[in-house]
Ligand SMILES: [Zn+2]
């Protein structure tokens with residue numbers, strides 16, 4: 145799968161940085177391992193680490209990416225959380 149080089153949030157093409165979709169204590173490395181990484185531009189990147197809704201969006205997106213090749217059980221086992229079901233219950 146070829147990834148387009150553009151910001152996954154606003155679509156711009158410059159100042160792109162790698163963002164680990166699931167981050168936090170010990171999780172960044174796991175994001176690396178399972179390639180849960182997207183390109184986003186610097187302004188969006190700054191936002192994503194400060195805005196709770198965006199952090200949620202990021203983690204859910206990460207879980208969805210993971211679940212393309214793995215089961216939800218595996219996700220919970222590896223990451224210790226279930227960002228998608230937690231949200232759905234509300
Ligand atoms: Zn952007």
Ligand SMILES: [Zn+2]
Nearest residue numbers: 162163164189
């Ligand atoms: Zn980031």
